[in-house]
Amino acid sequence: MAAKIFIDGEHGTTGLQIRTRLADRRDLELLSIPEAERRNEKMREDMLNSADIAILCLPDDASKQAYEMTAANNNVRLLDASTAFRVHPDWAYGFAEMDKAQKAKIQSARYVSNPGxxxxxxxxxxxxxxxxxxxxxxxxxxxxxxxxxxxxxxxxxxxxxxxxxxxxxxxxxxxxxxxxxxxxxxxxxxxxxxxxxxxxxxxxxxxxxxxxxxxxxxxxxxxxxxxxxxxxxxxxxxxxxxxxxxxxxxxxxxxxxxxxxxxxxxxxxxxxxxxxxxxxxxxxxxxxxxxxxxxxxxxxxxxxxxxxxx
Ligand SMILES: NC(=O)C1=CN([C@@H]2O[C@H](COP(=O)(O)OP(=O)(O)OC[C@H]3O[C@@H](n4cnc5c(N)ncnc54)[C@H](OP(=O)(O)O)[C@@H]3O)[C@@H](O)[C@H]2O)C=CC1
Ligand SMILES: CC(=O)N[C@@H](CCC(=O)OP(=O)(O)O)C(=O)O
Structure with missing residues (x-):
């Protein structure tokens, strides 16, 4: 079954570039909300909780909000592009080449922080x-x-x-x-x-x-x-x-x-x-x-x- 991916902030600079990179992927199902609704909290919460992986391309505060919205749902994993969780001990730092053990940490993590x-x-x-x-x-x-x-x-x-x-x-x-x-x-x-x-x-x-x-x-x-x-x-x-x-x-x-x-x-x-x-x-x-x-x-x-x- 195709993995469900939701890009929260998909209409911003980072989000758009991720969407372009994923456009031809047949192994993924991209969940999306219309640009005009990008700040609709109810729609975001629903999409976040329907995803296997939610990629957060948001300012720090909105990333923290997305984390709260999904905290009780163990089925969703987060990949955050903001600065919010980059030194948080519960988050794997998403730089696979930085040492030999990092790739395995990212593979198994529920929470991954994308580096600056x-x-x-x-x-x-x-x-x-x-x-x-x-x-x-x-x-x-x-x-x-x-x-x-x-x-x-x-x-x-x-x-x-x-x-x-x-x-x-x-x-x-x-x-x-x-x-x-x-x-x-x-x-x-x-x-x-x-x-x-x-x-x-x-x-x-x-x-x-x-x-x-x-x-x-x-x-x-x-x-x-x-x-x-x-x-x-x-x-x-x-x-x-x-x-x-x-x-x-x-x-x-x-x-x-x-x-x-x-x-x-x-x-x-x-x-x-x-x-x-x-x-x-x-x-x-x-x-x-x-x-x-x-x-x-x-x-x-x-x-x-x-x-x-x-
Ligand atoms: N650009 C880069 O090179 C890099 C960016 N990052 C990080 O990635 C994240 C996104 O950055 P970037 O794409 O550049 O930023 P942009 O400002 O280009 O895009 C952010 C998007 O998030 C939306 N947004 C803002 N606040 C909310 C909210 N409360 N709820 C829902 N959507 C919201 C914005 O909508 P609206 O148009 O309404 O504001 C916009 O579509 C940031 O944390 C940034 O620091 C990380 C590495 C590099
Ligand atoms: C040119 C410019 O303004 N750059 C941004 C950092 C870009 C980036 O890496 O964003 P994150 O901090 O979310 O990772 C800045 O200096 O704030």
């Missing part, structure tokens, strides 16, 4: 180095990033694209999160296995989709003997045996004059780079992804498939 787009890049770079003992306790990690403007959902899309919007943004590239209290810092710390919160500096560019996340490190302050090459080897070993996260060969990245934030648009994969000069003092770790691919909707479909494969 920036944390997918940051954790993808940091966690393997913490696990390998390369990044020591107390290291002051910084994460710098640029995102396509769809990362801010319908509101930011309208502000960037509609010149008549009362809060139109004319800037082609801007920094934000200037108080350094971005909502993604807790999940970067928890799932990055960091003992200190990272300093996170995000920005947005005038392109719809795509993302670069950078973690620059001082080699002298890492575990003794760490080199650009040994960091690369640790990442290659960590990501062996799967095809979603790839580590660009060091000889290839050494020849690159630049990294294009839009290179992976439309793809659900992520590329990691290790930049630096052999014998130099620094290394710059870079993750490249589509904020709506591995950063949101692509990851959600991957997680849904894992949940269905249990």
């Amino acid at each position: 787009c920036y944390p997918t890049g940051a954790i993808g770079l940091i966690r393997p180095l913490r696990a390998a003992g390369i990044l020591p306790d107390g290291y002051p990690v910084s994460v710098n990033a640029v995102s396509g403007y769809t990362g801010g959902g319908k509101q930011l899309i309208a502000q960037m694209e509609d010149a008549g919007h009362p809060e139109h943004l004319a800037a082609n590239n801007f920094l934000y999160g200037l108080t350094l209290k971005h909502k993604h810092v807790p999940e970067m710390q928890t799932h990055g296995l960091l003992d200190r919160p990272p300093l996170f500096a995000p920005s947005v560019g005038r392109f719809a989709q795509g993302m670069i996340v950078q973690v620059p490190l001082f080699l002298d302050d890492l575990a003794e003997g760490t080199t650009v090459e040994s960091i690369h080897e640790a990442l290659v070993a960590h990501y062996a045996g799967q095809d979603i996260v790839s580590v660009v060969p060091i000889a290839e990245s050494a020849k690159l004059p630049r990294v294009d934030a839009e290179e992976l648009v439309g793809k659900d994969t992520m590329k990691l780079f290790v930049f630096g000069t052999p014998g130099g003092a620094h290394v710059n770790l870079v993750a490249l992804l589509d904020n709506l691919g591995k950063g949101a909707s692509g990851a959600a479909v991957q997680n849904m498939d894992l949940m269905l494969s249990a």
